[in-house]
Amino acid sequence: MKSDVEACRGLDATALAQSRAESLVLAYQTKIARFLRRMVGDAEVALDLTQDVFLSAYRLLAADPRRELTPGWLYRAATNAGISHLRRKKILRILPLDREVDRPCASLRTWRVDEQSVASVDLQAALARLNADQAAALLLTSYAGYSSSEAAGILGTTADAVRQRVCRAMRTLRSTMREGTE
Amino acid sequence: MRVAPECLSAERLAGAIALGEATDAERGRYRAHLARCARCLDQLGGEREIERVMITVAHARDDERWEPRLAGARAARRGVRAAGIATAVAALLVLVVAVSWGERPKTPTHLRAPLSAAESRALAALDTQTFAAPAGRAESLTVGASTISASLRVTVDGRGVPLRCTIERAPAIARWTRRSVGRRCTRAYRRPRPAAKGNAEPGGSAAADRNGRPMAERPFVYRFTKDLRLDDHAGLAAAAARGAVIPLLVICSSTSARLRRSPRRAAYFCAAVAALDAELRERGSALVVRRGEPADAIVSVARAAQASGVAWSAGYDGAAIERDRALQMQLEEQGLAALIVHDAPAVPPDETAAARSGSGVGYRAFAPYFDAWCAAPVASYEYPLLLRFAATTTSSQALPSPGEFDARECDVAAGAVAARRTLERFLREDAPHYAAAATDPANDRTSHLSAHLSFGTISGRAVARAAAVRLNDPFAIGEERLSVRLFLRAFAHRDFFFQLAWFHPETGAQALQEKMRDFQWAQTHPALEAWREGATGYPLVDAGVRQLRATGWMHPHVRAVAASFLCFDLGVDWRIGVDEWDRWLIEDDEALACGNWQWIAGVGADMAQYPRIYNPERQRRRYDPAGAYVRRWIGELAHVPLDRWYGRPSQSRQLALALEPAPAYAKPVVDHGLAARNFLRRYRQHASKA
Numbered sequence: 001m002k003s004d005v006e007a008c009r010g011l012d013a014t015a016l017a018q019s020r021a022e023s024l025v026l027a028y029q030t031k032i033a034r035f036l037r038r039m040v041g042d043a044e045v046a047l048d049l050t051q052d053v054f055l056s057a058y059r060l061l062a063a064d065p066r067r068e069l070t071p072g073w074l075y076r077a078a079t080n081a082g083i084s085h086l087r088r089k090k091i092l093r094i095l096p097l098d099r100e101v102d103r104p105c106a107s108l109r110t111w112r113v114d115e116q117s118v119a120s121v122d123l124q125a126a127l128a129r130l131n132a133d134q135a136a137a138l139l140l141t142s143y144a145g146y147s148s149s150e151a152a153g154i155l156g157t158t159a160d161a162v163r164q165r166v167c168r169a170m171r172t173l174r175s176t177m178r179e180g181t182e
Numbered sequence: 183m184r185v186a187p188e189c190l191s192a193e194r195l196a197g198a199i200a201l202g203e204a205t206d207a208e209r210g211r212y213r214a215h216l217a218r219c220a221r222c223l224d225q226l227g228g229e230r231e232i233e234r235v236m237i238t239v240a241h242a243r244d245d246e247r248w249e250p251r252l253a254g255a256r257a258a259r260r261g262v263r264a265a266g267i268a269t270a271v272a273a274l275l276v277l278v279v280a281v282s283w284g285e286r287p288k289t290p291t292h293l294r295a296p297l298s299a300a301e302s303r304a305l306a307a308l309d310t311q312t313f314a315a316p317a318g319r320a321e322s323l324t325v326g327a328s329t330i331s332a333s334l335r336v337t338v339d340g341r342g343v344p345l346r347c348t349i350e351r352a353p354a355i356a357r358w359t360r361r362s363v364g365r366r367c368t369r370a371y372r373r374p375r376p377a378a379k380g381n382a383e384p385g386g387s388a389a390a391d392r393n394g395r396p397m398a399e400r401p402f403v404y405r406f407t408k409d410l411r412l413d414d415h416a417g418l419a420a421a422a423a424r425g426a427v428i429p430l431l432v433i434c435s436s437t438s439a440r441l442r443r444s445p446r447r448a449a450y451f452c453a454a455v456a457a458l459d460a461e462l463r464e465r466g467s468a469l470v471v472r473r474g475e476p477a478d479a480i481v482s483v484a485r486a487a488q489a490s491g492v493a494w495s496a497g498y499d500g501a502a503i504e505r506d507r508a509l510q511m512q513l514e515e516q517g518l519a520a521l522i523v524h525d526a527p528a529v530p531p532d533e534t535a536a537a538r539s540g541s542g543v544g545y546r547a548f549a550p551y552f553d554a555w556c557a558a559p560v561a562s563y564e565y566p567l568l569l570r571f572a573a574t575t576t577s578s579q580a581l582p583s584p585g586e587f588d589a590r591e592c593d594v595a596a597g598a599v600a601a602r603r604t605l606e607r608f609l610r611e612d613a614p615h616y617a618a619a620a621t622d623p624a625n626d627r628t629s630h631l632s633a634h635l636s637f638g639t640i641s642g643r644a645v646a647r648a649a650a651v652r653l654n655d656p657f658a659i660g661e662e663r664l665s666v667r668l669f670l671r672a673f674a675h676r677d678f679f680f681q682l683a684w685f686h687p688e689t690g691a692q693a694l695q696e697k698m699r700d701f702q703w704a705q706t707h708p709a710l711e712a713w714r715e716g717a718t719g720y721p722l723v724d725a726g727v728r729q730l731r732a733t734g735w736m737h738p739h740v741r742a743v744a745a746s747f748l749c750f751d752l753g754v755d756w757r758i759g760v761d762e763w764d765r766w767l768i769e770d771d772e773a774l775a776c777g778n779w780q781w782i783a784g785v786g787a788d789m790a791q792y793p794r795i796y797n798p799e800r801q802r803r804r805y806d807p808a809g810a811y812v813r814r815w816i817g818e819l820a821h822v823p824l825d826r827w828y829g830r831p832s833q834s835r836q837l838a839l840a841l842e843p844a845p846a847y848a849k850p851v852v853d854h855g856l857a858a859r860n861f862l863r864r865y866r867q868h869a870s871k872a
Contacts, residue, residue, distance in 0.1 A: 030557075033250035047250055141201050142239045145550060148201055163197025164190070170200050171225055174235050 020065065021058045028071060029054065032078050035144055039082040039135050041128050049081040075144055076154045083132040126176035130169050137165035138173075188215060189222055196226045200236050206866065240549055401426045401572040403484050403492040405476070406469070408770065409525050409638030410454040411598040412461055412569065416641075417523040419563040421493040424519075426572035428487050429462055430470045431455060432479045433582055436505065441587045446734035446768045448587035450596050454637050455582055457597025467571035470578045476505075477512040484518055486576050491519025495526060495638070498680045499772035500687035526635075528642035528673075529558045531681035544685035546694070546787055548678055555674045560643045560650075594633065594734070594768065601634035605645060609652050609666075616665035620672070623726075623737040624810035629669070632735070635676070636769035645673060672738075679777030682787055690776050691757075693785035701785065701868050703755035709851035713748055714762055716816075719850035721827055722802035723747045725815040732815070734768035739805065745782040746796040751857040753864075756783040784865070793865065795858045818847035 032053055037046035056077055057069055127135055133155075140151040141162065148159040148166070155162065195212040198204040204212070209229065216223045226232070402425035404418055412418065421427050441448035459469040472479035480492050492513060497506055506522055513520040524530035534554040535544045545551035584590055595604075612619075612627040619627035634640045652658070653666040686694060693699050712718050716727035726740035736744070748759045756779040764775065780786025784793025806812055809827070813820045819827060827847070 030250055034248060037248065037250075043248070043250075050250065138239070142236060143243050148197070148203060160194050163194045163201065163203075165197070166200050167193040167197035167226065170196070170232065170235050173239070174227060174231070177235065177238065 020069075021054070021061050024057055024069060024074065025054050028074050031144070032074055035075065035139055036078055036082050038124070038127055038139055038143060039079075039132075040085055041124055045085060049078065049085060052081055053077045072146075072150065072154055075140060075146070079136045079140065079154060083136060086132045126173045129172050129176060134165045134169040134172070137162045138169040141166055189219060192216075192219065192222050192226065196222075196232055199229055200232050206870070243549070243553070400490040401428050401487050403428045403430050403480060403487070403489045405430045405432060405480060405492055405494040406458065407494055407497070407638075408636065409495045409641075410451075410458045411601075411639050411641070412458070412465075413598065414563050414641040414644050416525040416561070416563050416643075417493050417495040417521075418569060420521055420523045422569045424493075424521075425490060426570045427467075428470060428483065428489060428572045428576060429467060430472065430480065430483055430492075431582075432476045433471065433473045434476050434479075436501075438587065440770055441589075443765055444734070444767060444770075445584075445587070445589035446592070446594070446766070447770055448589035449584045449592035450594055450633055450734075450768050451637060452582050452584050452587075452589075453592040453594075453596035454639050457599070457639075459581055461598065462571070465569070465571055468578065469581070470576050471581055473579055476509055477516075480509075480513060481516050481518065483576055487572060489518070491521060493521035493523055496522045496524055496684075498526065498683045499776070500683070500690040501772075503684070503687045526638065526642060527677040527680045528560050528646040529555050529677055531677075531684040533558050534677075534681060535685065544681045545678070546682070548675065548787060551678050551681070552671060552674050555677060556670075560646045562643065562647070563641075596633075596637075596639065598639045601631070601640035602644075604630055604634060605640060605648060609648055613649070613652060613666050613669055614658070614662040616669045617661065618665070620668065621739040621805050623722075623740050624806055624808070624814070626737060628738055630735070633768040636771050636774075642673075642676065646670065649673065675777075676774060678787070679774045682777055683773035689780065689786070690772060693783075694780055694787055695785050697869065698785035701865075703749075704753045705755055705758070707752040707754050709752055710748075710754055710758070712848065712851050713744075713752060713754075717848045718747065718852075719848040720747065720798040720802075720854070721809070721812040721816060721819060721847075722806060723798050724848075725812045728815040730763065730766045734766060736763075736767075737811075739801075740811075741778075742782055742794075743796045743798055743801045745779060746794065747798055749783040750793065750795045750861045751798075751852050751854055753857070753861055756780060756785070792862065795862065797854055797858075799854065816847065822847070 029050065033046055033050040036049045036053075037043050040046055040049065053074060057074065060067055060069065127138075130138065136155060137151060140146050140154060141148060146154065148162040151162045152159045192212060192215045195204060195208050195215070198208055199212060212229070216226075216228060227235075402421045404421040404427050406429060409415060409417060418427065441451055455469070462468055470483060472483065483489070484492060494506075497503060510520040510522060524532070531544055534551060545554070584592070608629045608631070612629070615627050619625050629645075631640065631645060635642060635645070649666055649670050653663055653670070655662075658666075682694065683689060693701070707713075709718060713723070713727070716724040716731065718724055722740060723744045726736045726744045729740070730736040745756070745759055748754050749756050760772075760775050760779050764772075767775075777786060781788045782794070788794075802809075802812065809819070809824050812827075
């Protein structure tokens with residue numbers, strides 16, 4: 001076992017990069033993976049993309065250990081990775097017939113308590129109907145907790161555009177929920 | 183299809199409303215557009231509909247339980263991207279191995295703050311460090327097994343309150359790490375320092391006192407405060423790890439004053455203390471009771487028993503935090519180790535705060551807090567066989583009796599056994615129906631654990647764990663699980679308010695929201711006395727108040743309605759409400775009371791744009807439609823038909839003939855609609871000005 005002195009003394013550039021990458025992974029791996037799983041609708045793919053995101057972060061830190069990597073940067077990288085994946089697979093508006101792959105997502109049903117009645121809505125199915133930009137805007141704001149202007153910075157667009165995308169995403173969700181409860 | 187420009191604008195407004203970013207003017211513009219455009223009304227819905235959809239998304243986020251297993255993903259990966267991915271996996275493997283390797287404590291990854299190894303060690307040492315002389319002098323910060331040292335300079339203000347800590351000389355710690363640790367030192371220094379789990383005694387367990395007697399052989403005092411039990415006890419476990427325990431109860435002036443305020447509280451406290459003493463006697467020990475100032479009492483007991491230190495559990499309101507800090511310094515000046523342990527919350531504030539950002543400032547919004555709360559593992563201290571008590575050689579004063587606080591005997595079952603029974607009964611019979619019945623005061627299915635939790639006769643951890651077991655019951659149907667989940671969500675508010683008070687101790691006296699701190703609340707009202715006595719003419723409000731005065735407890739939903747009536751219908755300061763109910767409630771949690779009252783008054787942690795103004799009569803019609811709850815507590819209405827109750831707007835424009843005598847019940851003291859509109863106007867004006 002290394003002593004404290006040995007552990008602390010060797011904080012050279014590589015160790016510093018590793019240490020900061022560790023911190024990023026520890027702090028954000030769950031959030032980014034959940035964000036991506038909601039976006040792409042597949043846990044395996046989300047894990048793959050999460051790894052890609054953190055690998056990019058690690059490479060940047062290895063090149064410049066003192067570079068500031070904010071959570072916003074991670075979400076931007078995750079959003080880009082998610083959008084690229086969705087475009088590449090061209091599955092934007094297609095609900096998979098076989099939900100086996102999506103089993104963990106499908107089991108994550110949410111309950112809406114309205115008055116005293118309980119209706120179940122499959123949010124994941126609703127998210128799968130959104131286009132990538134709308135899903136990203138909705139997830140960044142409602143899921144990751146960014147304001148519209150912060151989300152605009154991440155998505156490289158304006159706050160008004162983010163609000164519009166959120167509205168359109170919400171419209172789709174609403175119609176899906178109506179179908180689910182009828 | 184071409185969309186009209188005003189509809190595009192309405193989409194942006196709807197998006198702003200969905201994100202909670204719309205101003206009043208924007209909401210007005212949206213409503214005006216909906217009044218003109220049937221298409222938008224159908225496709226986008228009104229404001230409530232938008233909020234409802236977004237709540238569904240928020241619930242989905244709150245319910246997210248999927249824990250990504252990145253390491254597992256490596257093995258499962260296959261397909262066309264294998265070559266490229268292999269590189270990524272290998273690199274990530276290095277990262278994951280680097281994370282899991284080393285000497286870090288084996289805590290779940292999602293709870294770790296993003297700290298370097300050096301920072302972790304420095305902070306671990308900081309938690310056990312003794313700060314004896316803060317006044318501008320450098321101190322030695324010992325890290326690990328005293329192999330690294332650093333000079334810690336503390337700057338204090340004129341009153342001696344620490345302002346800033348800086349690490350001046352630390353050859354083994356990088357500069358940026360030093361700054362970060364310095365900031366954390368500052369925060370840690372300003373608050374009492376709770377012991378981290380598994381922390382060693384300063385100097386290590388093998389250290390010896392001046393007489394060469396090993397520290398581990400010396401007893402350790404545990405001072406019971408509001409944690410009157412022996413099982414699943416974080417503080418007792420921490421003390422037992424340091425030596426045989428001397429159980430001590432100090433009845434100081436502040437405790438005595440709190441107990442005298444509410445006779446039922448005093449009676450409950452005395453009964454719980456008696457139960458604790460009986461439990462200790464079964465284990466061959468006994469409670470040592472002292473009256474007086476805590477520092478004097480603790481030092482005298484510790485000296486008599488040659489104890490090496492004292493532990494107690496942290497308080498969470500501003501005054502208690504300040505008292506703990508002062509007591510800790512006094513005891514350390516006397517050469518005693520003073521250990522403060524988080525025991526009341528199921529998840530300590532520092533753990534959720536570390537999960538947030540590592541900055542240690544806690545949460546102000548409940549939804550993300552609940553995320554972190556759910557992800558944090560609930561610790562367990564259920565190993566009573568390991569508790570060792572010192573031989574009872576220390577003299578004790580008499581146990582507290584109700585008469586000492588001008589109270590009568592307790593009519594509520596108190597003590598750890600009663601608390602455990604209450605929890606079991608709730609989880610077995612009531613928890614499955616919590617979703618449907620939690621707001622129904624006549625068919626009360628709430629947990630009734632508030633007094634037990636407040637005096638610590640049961641731990642919050644035990645409640646959370648038992649509820650989690652019920653939640654995972656494979657035979658439970660969906661609605662039962664939903665009920666238990668809702669209960670856990672309500673229960674998490676307790677920890678949420680604890681952490682708010684811990685990180686913002688000033689909120690006991692003033693509003694959490696800065697913009698509402700100078701809002702002009704009335705300090706009195708002609709109807710204030712009627713509200714206090716349960717004679718406002720609004721049956722649900724009055725029934726709740728009378729239940730409180732008769733039993734020391736009020737149904738949670740009725741509390742919200744009654745509190746809303748005071749703040750919005752009467753416009754009276756929420757602090758007056760806190761003070762009034764404090765006279766009657768058995769439970770004794772100032773941090774929770776202030777958090778809940780601020781939440782209702784719209785000046786606390788609730789993120790809603792406007793306060794929730796309850797219509798007391800509509801609430802009565804909705805949640806007590808048959809009037810069973812009201813009739814139980816308001817004798818004047820017991821035999822009066824529902825349509826003759828006051829507070830109920832008349833449906834008929836005809837004059838009613840006085841065929842029966844008017845009920846003896848009071849007429850409404852205010853017009854709710856008018857009072858609520860007036861308050862809302864003032865609130866809007868203030869908020870827009872702020």
